[in-house]
Amino acid sequence: MGFFDQFWQLTIDGLMVGSLYAVIALGYTLVYGVLQLINFAHSEVFMLGSFGGLFAARALLPDGGVPGGFQSVYLVAVGLAVGALCGALAAFTLERVAYRPLRRRSAPRLAYLISAIGASLFAVNLAGKEFGRQNVDLPDLFHNDTVFTLFGADVSTQSLVIFAVAIAMLVGLDRLVAGTRLGQGIRAVAQDADTAVLMGVNVERIIIVTFVVGGLLAGAGGFLYAMTFNASYSMGFVPGVKAFTAAVLGGIGNVRGAMLGGLLLGLVESYGGYLFQASYKDVIAFLVLVAILMIRPSGLLGERLGRAA
Amino acid sequence: MSRAGSHRASARRGGAAAVPGARQPSMMENVGGDPGDLVVEARDLSLRFGGVTSLDGVSLRQRRGEILAVIGPNGAGKTSLFNCLTGAYRPQEGSVTFWPQPGQSTELLGRRPHAITRLGVARTFQNIRLFPALSALENVQIGTEVRQKYGPLSVVLGLPHARRAERDGVRRAADLLDLVGLAHRTHEQAASLPYGEQRRLEIARALGTDPRLLLLDEPAAGTNPVEKRDLAALVTRIAATGVSVLLIEHDMGLVMSLATTVAVLNFGRMIAYGSPSEVQRDPAVIEAYLGADSGTGPGPGAGGAGNRRELG
């Protein structure tokens, strides 16, 4: 089958995955906007959220058989909530343990990166030890029937739900940053932390909130990810790098940029994976990253958190 | 006195009239001499940060060997001008020509700061930027070794030419420490030096790069009267070795005693240019300083340290 026969299917798959990248990318972008720091351990927040949601949904799953109707919705809601909670908790702990002591000391930048790497190594392998090192599957939460056909491409309930939830989260975050007092604080700190302090913004609180919001999104995104793929202790790395790429693609520190970047990257990867070879899918994202860094390091929409939101 | 505008009109004559040859021996008596022998010329520099315009069509010429002082109230754009000359900022408009030797012109704009330094433009910073954990000697060595060519392999193998270059760098650095009166601090960490000595160490480091043009950004800020006097002597001595000095200074006493020419910036524009006494009488200058005085800035003669800002 040629590329064009598959085009719409690839587009839909790409958008679905891309919306997940976007959700994770927001975590990178928010923290970057506020702290000017790449949170290397964000992928582990995603992983822990994913496990949390998956285990919660699985615990409530009736024995045998795919749930249906209202029960599916209920399970997804529980999974999302628990996943988001676990993600938020992980991000909060991460900030407290790996970053805050360094901030108090005004440690050099290198220290933060290294500390994050350490935290990430710790979390990945502790998860491996506690949850085993095999892939963990979440049974289907929906009858995986096709809801409708779009330009000859099948759209399953599951992908529709994932896409819809992801988009809802993106819009919600955008509203949060653009339209609330909290968002105003976040933008103020992102633009100029010193001035923000003078204006009475509690920077410490903003930083924690930023981590927690990023964690909520990544955790919920982790559960969505586990619905289509599966979870494992090392699952964070690849989506993490891709989400970071998405954040840079859109302009790191820029909320709408991260969303755009995520969707674009999902598409590029989906088409590219079909045209080349699926096992090199991950390489594509990396090449995209290097290409943007070389051609337009400030990303498509520019870097300021305050600007686009 | 010549205003910035008329000055700009005569800008072109510069390089063409200059005679290639040996460096001018001494400059104090050279003031008002051959007007064609320029060391640097900036034309119509405009620098904007978003909405803020820090330089608005500034033009400036400096004759070889001259001590040119740039003054102006806080935020006038003096440091921004330095940053444009040294490649730290890239102005949106304008050009900067530099003559390392008479008759040898180079465009500075668009070059990276280290390349500009290697061409012979060195600077100090308003908020001292030493290498704090390096010793005084090593700080200056960074400067004196800047044009050395030997690579890592020669270092590792301890080849004679690398050793020779290293010794040479140390010797020149030690000489410069001597020149600025820091010989007794040779092996002390830069961060442990008192403030005034740090300022002088920064000058030594800049001199280490063997500049033709030395840019000093408020070298007397925060120093006491004795140190100020020493500094004036030092600057005179540096100028006497054939280095042109471009100086930002708030202390009018120092400016009057040192500078052969003074340029006044205000709100990113050059409002006056001429000899110290001319400038002091210029109504526009008095106006600018009075205006600033009602704010926070020090007026002419009020040797305030000014507020220190980070170089972005």
Added chain:
Amino acid sequence: MTGPNVPGQPAPRSSTSTREGREGPGGPRRVRPSWHPAGLRSPARLRQLGVLVLLGLLAAVVTGPTGNSDHPLRAAWDSIADPRIVLFLVIAVVLWLIVALGGQLRTLAVRWTTPVREPVGAAYGRRGGPIALNLALLAVAIIAPMLFSTAAQQWMVDGVGIYALLALGLNVVVGYAGLLDLGYIAFFAIGAYTTAYFTSQTAMPWHAPFTLNPFFVFPIALLLAALAGVVLGAPTLRLRGDYLAIVTLGFGEIIHLLANNADGVTNGARGAFGVPHLSIHLLGIDYTWGIDPLPYYYLLLAIIVIVMIAFGRLERSRIGRSWAAIREDEIAAEATGVATLRLKLLAFAIGASVSGFAGVLFASKQFFNPQSFSLQASFFIVAVVIFGGMGSRLGVVVGAVVLQGLTFYLRDLVAPADRYIYFGAVIVTMMIFRPQGLVPSRRRRREIELSEAGVGAADALGAAPTGARP
């Protein structure tokens, strides 16, 4: 709360004062409020106790039984419900008491033992350490392995030697240039696969039309790795410093992926078999490094000593000074004429070439597969450098000895995969409590102290993140 002012500096930047009770460089030590027993029940102290108890629980979980996904929380619960927990809690409380009560004692002790200011020239690059100490360490390094079991000797080669060499190379990037390379092992892989390509017709499906003695591959691998480093570093290094970290991370993963997937080239996950051992046939000398670990050990030791001497010279040269200048103030370094980009690239390439060089040694010693070049191996080398002390040559070697020594002695207690939990914890702990490492480089320690006090910087990654304590 502002910390002590730094003498001779303009007013400190808003985000850069020292932590309460810390000594500003050269400044007077702040006297803590005197201690009252009631202080033990102060909210701050109680919070400290809470944190320590949580850490005790975490330690119990980390050292507890292994779980699985069918009962995700059971392993954690089992380790907390185990009687061992008492031990951890007791340790936590004892630690708390030491921290709470020992505070003043330590302050006093430190106050009496530290001179007001570092002695003159303390950070000035003395030539190496005291010679006697170095010779003694070398003697220990030569004699010790003879007393070990063969398994331990093997470990001294595989675990300590190779990683010490790798850490010395990464130290150039992290310690000297102040950058972070997270894909460092990729250059090691390049070295190893280059060796397989040139020295054997059978190790991989893809091979050179001729075979070389592994010794001749050293320069090739060195150059190739350096080239890869330059190609990767040149576009990335002009960007913001932390991008290098993520690009190298991606690069490391791609090399791993290629090695694993390109069956027709690298033999994929099966790995490369039958790379010949190192051998010398020169001037009547015929010697082959066989399966006996000791000869390899001494070869490695010799190489490590040479590399340490070489990097020591580099560190004290114009190049090393320029690296220090870049770390401490990149803008000032540029303005003083230091070609910062070129020097960073140089550090990156030197690091990469050491890694490639080590790859040749590794490949000619044993069978390898892509597993040997996993991301975690990269992180482990970072852990070694951080633990030992970035910028300190002796430090990173000690780091490799200690971390790998512990892995060896605890090999029956800790599953291999679980080691990385501890390495991760070591990295975070070091960054919090002792960023200069176990055997710090004087200069690096001083830089970190000064930069935390708001004077200069300690890496080449730009200004510290926002939110630093005023």
